[in-house]
Amino acid sequence: MRQCDVIVVGAGPAGMAAAATAADAGLQVALLDEQPRAGGQIYRDVDRVAALRGGILGKDYTEGRALTAAIRRDGIEHLDGAVVWAIEDGFCVSYTRAGQAAQVSAPKVILATGALERPMPLPGWTLPGVMTAGAGQILLKQSGLLARRAVLVGTGPLLYLIAAQMVRAGTPPVALVETQTRADLMRANRHLGGALRGWPYLAKGLAMLAELMRARVPRYTGATTIAIAGDGRAEAVTFRSGGKPRTVACDTVFLHHGVVPNTQAARSVGVPHRWDAAQHCFNPVVDAWGGTAVAGVFLAGDGAGIGGAKVAETAGRIAALKVAEELGRLSADERDRRAAPLNRLRSRQTAIRPFLDAAYPPFAEALAPADATLVCRCEEVTAGEIRGYAKLGCIGPNQTKAFGRAGMGPCQGRYCGLTVTALLAEATGQTPDQTGYYRIRPPLKPVTLGELAAMDDGARDAAE
Amino acid sequence: MASDYAVIGGGVVGLSVAYGLLRRGLTVTVLDGGDGSHRASRGNFGLVWVQSKGMNQPLYARWSQRSAAAWADHAAELAELTGRHLGLEQNGGYDLHFSEETLEQTVANYEILKAKLDGDYPYEVLGANALKREEPHIGPKVAGAILHHQDGHANPLRLLTALADGVRRKGGTVLTGKTVTGVTRGDEFVVHCDDGTAVGAGKVVLSAGLGAITLGPKLGFKAPVRPQRGQVLITEKLPKMINRPSLVARQVDEGGIQIGATNEEVGFNDQVTQPGLSGLAAQAVTAYPALAKAQLVRSWGALRILSPDGLPIYQESPEMPGAFLVTCHSGVTLSAAHARFLPDWLEKTAAAPALEVFSEDRFALS
Amino acid sequence: MKTASPFLELEAAPARATVWFDGEPLDLPQGANLAAALLAAGVAVFRHTPASGAPRGPFCLMGACFDCLVEIDGVVRQACMLEVEDGLRVTRPHEAEDSGAPV
Numbered sequence: 038m039r040q041c042d043v044i045v046v047g048a049g050p051a052g053m054a055a056a057a058t059a060a061d062a063g064l065q066v067a068l069l070d071e072q073p074r075a076g077g078q079i080y081r082d083v084d085r086v087a088a089l090r091g092g093i094l095g096k097d098y099t100e101g102r103a104l105t106a107a108i109r110r111d112g113i114e115h116l117d118g119a120v121v122w123a124i125e126d127g128f129c130v131s132y133t134r135a136g137q138a139a140q141v142s143a144p145k146v147i148l149a150t151g152a153l154e155r156p157m158p159l160p161g162w163t164l165p166g167v168m169t170a171g172a173g174q175i176l177l178k179q180s181g182l183l184a185r186r187a188v189l190v191g192t193g194p195l196l197y198l199i200a201a202q203m204v205r206a207g208t209p210p211v212a213l214v215e216t217q218t219r220a221d222l223m224r225a226n227r228h229l230g231g232a233l234r235g236w237p238y239l240a241k242g243l244a245m246l247a248e249l250m251r252a253r254v255p256r257y258t259g260a261t262t263i264a265i266a267g268d269g270r271a272e273a274v275t276f277r278s279g280g281k282p283r284t285v286a287c288d289t290v291f292l293h294h295g296v297v298p299n300t301q302a303a304r305s306v307g308v309p310h311r312w313d314a315a316q317h318c319f320n321p322v323v324d325a326w327g328g329t330a331v332a333g334v335f336l337a338g339d340g341a342g343i344g345g346a347k348v349a350e351t352a353g354r355i356a357a358l359k360v361a362e363e364l365g366r367l368s369a370d371e372r373d374r375r376a377a378p379l380n381r382l383r384s385r386q387t388a389i390r391p392f393l394d395a396a397y398p399p400f401a402e403a404l405a406p407a408d409a410t411l412v413c414r415c416e417e418v419t420a421g422e423i424r425g426y427a428k429l430g431c432i433g434p435n436q437t438k439a440f441g442r443a444g445m446g447p448c449q450g451r452y453c454g455l456t457v458t459a460l461l462a463e464a465t466g467q468t469p470d471q472t473g474y475y476r477i478r479p480p481l482k483p484v485t486l487g488e489l490a491a492m493d494d495g496a497r498d499a500a501e
Numbered sequence: 502m503a504s505d506y507a508v509i510g511g512g513v514v515g516l517s518v519a520y521g522l523l524r525r526g527l528t529v530t531v532l533d534g535g536d537g538s539h540r541a542s543r544g545n546f547g548l549v550w551v552q553s554k555g556m557n558q559p560l561y562a563r564w565s566q567r568s569a570a571a572w573a574d575h576a577a578e579l580a581e582l583t584g585r586h587l588g589l590e591q592n593g594g595y596d597l598h599f600s601e602e603t604l605e606q607t608v609a610n611y612e613i614l615k616a617k618l619d620g621d622y623p624y625e626v627l628g629a630n631a632l633k634r635e636e637p638h639i640g641p642k643v644a645g646a647i648l649h650h651q652d653g654h655a656n657p658l659r660l661l662t663a664l665a666d667g668v669r670r671k672g673g674t675v676l677t678g679k680t681v682t683g684v685t686r687g688d689e690f691v692v693h694c695d696d697g698t699a700v701g702a703g704k705v706v707l708s709a710g711l712g713a714i715t716l717g718p719k720l721g722f723k724a725p726v727r728p729q730r731g732q733v734l735i736t737e738k739l740p741k742m743i744n745r746p747s748l749v750a751r752q753v754d755e756g757g758i759q760i761g762a763t764n765e766e767v768g769f770n771d772q773v774t775q776p777g778l779s780g781l782a783a784q785a786v787t788a789y790p791a792l793a794k795a796q797l798v799r800s801w802g803a804l805r806i807l808s809p810d811g812l813p814i815y816q817e818s819p820e821m822p823g824a825f826l827v828t829c830h831s832g833v834t835l836s837a838a839h840a841r842f843l844p845d846w847l848e849k850t851a852a853a854p855a856l857e858v859f860s861e862d863r864f865a866l867s
Numbered sequence: 868m869k870t871a872s873p874f875l876e877l878e879a880a881p882a883r884a885t886v887w888f889d890g891e892p893l894d895l896p897q898g899a900n901l902a903a904a905l906l907a908a909g910v911a912v913f914r915h916t917p918a919s920g921a922p923r924g925p926f927c928l929m930g931a932c933f934d935c936l937v938e939i940d941g942v943v944r945q946a947c948m949l950e951v952e953d954g955l956r957v958t959r960p961h962e963a964e965d966s967g968a969p970v
Contacts, residue, residue, distance in 0.1 A: 090877060120948075163934075172925065179900055180907070414934065415916075442658075445799060447798045448933045479775070479800060480778075480799075483933075486786055490785075491779075493779040
């Protein structure tokens, strides 16, 4: 098995920054990433795409090239297209690359697995043509594809960013169906003091809104009873806004009401998680360095709590400094000296969060969906069925998983876990922390039996 | 108000017993653990199985046969009551062999058992060609199989759900999220929980799986059970490719291929491991080569509850008469017996099954 | 189920490849993300769910949702994690008669 000093999982901003900082400190790094090219979702395919459509995507995207450039160096083995499916003590990381399973081992692991779109279970959200807003971004960034007739549904700055990019590319969205209310914004204003420290961020937001106004993109706010209608694929979004029922015809729907940490890998190694009421999700419990209760396991980036790309990059560097110190490549003094400016930077970068969390809260209807709405996309389990299992005595998601298969499909609960926890907490009167979350086990992603079998000692012996 | 019975443990074993007591008109309160408790009922393989059981204790073979024979009625009754179908198939099952030697040795052992069972052990040996006719996807390295006609399989999670539903529909009370700390006896039994809950009952059944290790001695049982880890794999849902179940693999009614299982003495560690997964995958691919292209979507490690000789324990407490220990590692196979026959033993009716061989007397004091 | 494409391609990729989807040849950009390329070619339904047979297409495009599953060379894989290669034969999972998958 290949050995190195630290394994970094994920080549987004946090992972790339962590790998570069670790290599700077003289560590041998294995950087594993599922995608064929580095960048993560925020800088997806940036090296190839920046020249093609950097204008539409903006500087916030193209500057990701600084990070991808920094990982092309000695000391970093970038294993692209490597899908990690098991992380075991020691640490031994099993992954699949080019159809073959392999392993790499290191005393330290930095998990930089990023964010997932917060599940937004609405009637019709499984129809072809309905995607996450993140998927819309990926289509544009990586493939230069724009939906001709798209409705953007939900809340949050990402929705405006996508809409603005669509306007710039000449295919504005048919409409924005926004779930936040004026009252949300008023509540958010008390965080403005902090947000003003993140002024450039706010200014960008206002500029995007102005772009949408100029392009006369219809915006409906405070939308409720949202559903996607269609026979075999998305054909319209129906909702109420301004006291009236409305229907907007479309063929693509992009859903978004925030992102949440992708906790699968961290949970699989036993990192404790805690409910974050402000962000409506579970966050892993980390110290200021990204260290966890599992010795040797560090988390950085959105996977450790949503902060965005800039915070992720900073956190990646901070975690790498701590790893380098623990491995004896940096003195504690040197570690602290290098971390001090990064910590100050991070504090400025996170100042906007409380405002954003308050201004764009998740859509209540999608946090506690109606009985008939599918919650588990893989196994097609409805919210009503989950509530029924609560009546049968299920007090946690692992028991509902056994009773009704929610979370058993290939996505392994990534897009139903938070909803199931919320539904059970609502039904039992327990907190989300008391209710808990799915037990995440290998394989983190499906792996063929043939690949697994080829790793068997007996098979290996025969091959040798 | 006190129930006739308090059943400690809401897994397949406890719920089967509770269901059986309820269907006789008795009142029952079940105390079940939390979402993260060790639950063999969520991790078992789902076989309703007779062959190879009780090689050294024909009465265990008989008890398994009796339960398997009652399973169809048991499943039909639960389906009618709850609308939940258990996916029971009892068309026989295989013990696959990768060498002629092990096949012959097993047949020799089965013949000895068959004689002890007065010939009631309906199995046949399928050579490689005969097996291939029954299972077109079987691989060339499989030497043959023993097809036992009393074997079968069911959906164990739907059994668990149907029992949980059925117990409630029959008027049982189920308290979940409870950790039982002890049992006292005055005029009646009182079961105490760590959250202060106290449940009164005329009799107590301890069916808490590995929980019996700590609770058993408090009720006067030896409860010499230990955990044994079994790792199990399940693939994506596939079109039908395996007809009959075996200990190596079975296709569940939803389409996934379930592959089992390791036998590991690792204490309470219930993790899955890459070597465990790879070993099981290698065996499954050898048995069914087409599985090499199937995606593994889930795996789990569950802890079997094993007694020193692997047999069930049915024991009334010598210190606290009216308290019973019920534990086994074949809760699915024995579900029908626990629901339909065990209540006679608990109630000491004339129809009580003879379960003396399963008492704790067989374990020497240590 | 190919329909007129609901997507606009910002630039036409010069290098093309032939990919077979459900037995039909499609002209796709060589090296493109397979899921995106199929969407742009008008493929809306990538698979039907094993549970109810409901139609599904890509949802997250980042390897997390498993709704863009397709079958290639007998293995069911995520289209969004693959790239277009000339001659690729893609079918809906476990729907082709001679898919080579375990049937």
